[in-house]
Amino acid sequence: MTFPLLDWSDYATDPDAFAQALGRTCRETGFFLLKGHGIAPDLNAAIFAQAAQFFALGEDDKTPLSIATNPHNRGWAYMGSESLDETSAQRDRKEAFNIGLDLAPDDPRVLAGEPFRGVNLWPDLPEFRATMLEYFGAVWGLGVDLLKPVARDLGLPDDHFASSFDAPMATLRLLSYPAASGAGDEIGAGAHTDYGALTLLMTDGAPGLQVRPRGGDWLDVPHVPDAFIVNIGDCLMRWTNDIYVSTPHRVLPPPRARQSVAFFLDPNPDALIAALPGTGAPKYPSVTGAAYLRARLDATYKT
């Protein structure tokens, strides 16, 4: 397996060729690298710097922001609270912080208690919120743009997915992995496939991320500075009636402390995940975006 390096600026000059290359990788492995995406290296650097400040806070500052008591998948996940490998009892050696679509406390969707419609939790760090929201907006825009060549590859109008992602259950997730302790049986993030439509990931370059293509062995994902590692998730696989594949990946305990920033683009809560036109007899019943994500998260946080 190779990790194709796609250049987003090619989409503007030759959208058909870009869609074809993107489609090929989504059908074969569901993983690619993306450069030329226009998100400023300065903004990337700022995100990593703010994340480092957050993770350096003490438990007293982080505990009130706990995701465990938040019904909307927002906030801080402490070390050992998750097991991404649903088949294993082994706990991931990582901390995380989730930020969702930013809504005001008096937003009607928040007041109505709609699923995944909550307010974000913020640490007391002066530039944290503004930096996170700027990045959230930029990567959300890029993710929705990437769904245009996806639609084109599937023979659908370019804007086919737009209305399913205009108020998405997207999550910006900061991740921090301590260096391997050397104790042997540990994992940074257990083997899993992502739940949503697309994931756009940046890492600090510390090794650890591996992908296992169907029928193959675990492979290290190469680091290309400032390129996103993009992969498709189970929701898009299901939407395409399995024409696209989501691929298992994991994070090994890294040789040095490691940070990464993932953006999970899940659809709107009420988006209907049903086999797309032209993809054959549906293999799965239709499901809403919210019902699908809730079922997957419950498995991750099982006790």
Ligand SMILES: O=C(O)CCC(=O)C(=O)O
């Ligand atoms: O930290 C990474 O490089 C990947 C994390 C990941 O796969 C996830 O959180 O879904």
Ligand SMILES: [Fe+2]
């Ligand atoms: Fe993942």
